[in-house]
Amino acid sequence: MKVLGLETSCDETGVAVVEVASNGRLRLLSNIVASSLDLHIQYGGVVPEIAARSHIEVMLPVMQKALDEAGCSWDDIDAIAVTQGAGLLGSLMIGVLTARTLAIALGKPLYAVNHVEGHIYANFLTETALNYSLPQSPPEFPMLGVIISGGHTQLVLWEDHFKYRMLGQTRDDAVGEAFDKVARILGLPYPGGVSVSKLAEQGDPFAFKLPKAKLDKPYEFSFSGLKTAVLRAAQEVTGNDYSLPSTALPALLTERQKADISASFQRVACDTLVEKVILAHGEFHPRSVIIGGGVAANQELRRQLSERLPLPIEYTDQKLCTDNGAMIAALGAFHHLRQRSQADPHTLEPKPNLVM
Numbered sequence: 001m002k003v004l005g006l007e008t009s010c011d012e013t014g015v016a017v018v019e020v021a022s023n024g025r026l027r028l029l030s031n032i033v034a035s036s037l038d039l040h041i042q043y044g045g046v047v048p049e050i051a052a053r054s055h056i057e058v059m060l061p062v063m064q065k066a067l068d069e070a071g072c073s074w075d076d077i078d079a080i081a082v083t084q085g086a087g088l089l090g091s092l093m094i095g096v097l098t099a100r101t102l103a104i105a106l107g108k109p110l111y112a113v114n115h116v117e118g119h120i121y122a123n124f125l126t127e128t129a130l131n132y133s134l135p136q137s138p139p140e141f142p143m144l145g146v147i148i149s150g151g152h153t154q155l156v157l158w159e160d161h162f163k164y165r166m167l168g169q170t171r172d173d174a175v176g177e178a179f180d181k182v183a184r185i186l187g188l189p190y191p192g193g194v195s196v197s198k199l200a201e202q203g204d205p206f207a208f209k210l211p212k213a214k215l216d217k218p219y220e221f222s223f224s225g226l227k228t229a230v231l232r233a234a235q236e237v238t239g240n241d242y243s244l245p246s247t248a249l250p251a252l253l254t255e256r257q258k259a260d261i262s263a264s265f266q267r268v269a270c271d272t273l274v275e276k277v278i279l280a281h282g283e284f285h286p287r288s289v290i291i292g293g294g295v296a297a298n299q300e301l302r303r304q305l306s307e308r309l310p311l312p313i314e315y316t317d318q319k320l321c322t323d324n325g326a327m328i329a330a331l332g333a334f335h336h337l338r339q340r341s342q343a344d345p346h347t348l349e350p351k352p353n354l355v356m
């Protein structure tokens with residue numbers, strides 16, 4: 001059984017084919033991602049109109065490449081899965097309309113998938129002939145999912161597929177958003193997670209004392225205070241007061257200071273996540289802990305988790321942490337296997353604010 005997954009929630013056009021192997025495991029047959037990132041960099045963030053137009057331009061060739069890489073034709077595809085939300089309306093629209101058209105033209109079942117949930121399902125891909133480093137075995141239930149992306153920071157406890165409980169989420173900025181904002185303060189390119197973590201390798205993670213948010217609810221997060229503390233630290237270290245606009249900072253900070261701030265911020269952001277994961281592990285005793293979303297690619301986070309979590313943890317390939325069609329196809333495969341309700345290809349609409 002093969003599922004084609006379509007992802008267009010933001011600036012990545014992702015199409016992938018996932019097969020349910022005879023042993024029930026998920027095999028990644030192809031995963032093609034075309035990003036319009038280059039077109040957004042000069043604006044310091046994703047421009048929705050540009051992203052939507054790019055999806056239109058590349059959708060057909062990306063789909064064809066995904067079929068070619070998987071070595072199959074449309075006849076071999078048993079179901080279509082598409083990201084319905086959350087995401088940018090214009091971007092989601094292109095994926096949803098493509099999926100609806102395919103489902104009608106080919107007469108295949110259509111599944112509407114939650115993007116945020118999809119990030120966790122990237123970890124269910126355990127087999128491939130492609131050049132990806134995948135976990136040895138799929139996660140087991142109960143499973144603690146740590147969803148950390150540009151738009152979400154959530155701790156979710158899964159009892160089984162589609163049976164989960166939200167333990168807590170962020171009250172303000174998502175952790176990926178904090179990386180992006182810190183990058184802006186330091187004058188580093190978007191996406192901030194990549195540039196901050198790269199520069200952090202050369203910095204001293206203890207050079208700056210940055211605060212961790214103290215919240216009364218143990219599984220909630222807050223990253224806006226940490227971001228402001230980074231701004232204050234940068235203003236102080238350049239000998240200025242807090243009235244200095246952040247736009248003036250990149251030119252005043254030395255490379256050393258930028259590296260030290262990056263490393264200190266990254267240490268505290270990761271420590272905050274790991275602390276709560278350990279707490280939840282102690283309370284709920286999951287058999288697996290899984291991280292998903294763009295920030296799951298972060299090496300410092302992986303290092304801290306592996307070192308401190310009293311449970312062996314497997315990570316998926318970094319390429320499957322950021323947005324891709326494979327995670328949507330993987331979650332779609334379980335929709336199909338569990339006979340979840342199919343979407344109506346004549347009426348399915350994108351939901352930009354879809355929540356778990």
Ligand code: KG4
Pocket residue numbers: 010119148149150151152175176177179180191192193194197293294295296297298299321322323
């Ligand atoms: O999951 P994703 O591709 O898109 C969303 O659904 O939001 O996540 C993008 C986020 C961005 O905020 C980016 O800065 C962050 O993931 N990110 C990272 C790393 N790579 C991407 N954050 C920390 N370390 C990384 N290596």
Ligand code: ZN
Pocket residue numbers: 115119149150293294322323
């Ligand atoms: Zn995402």
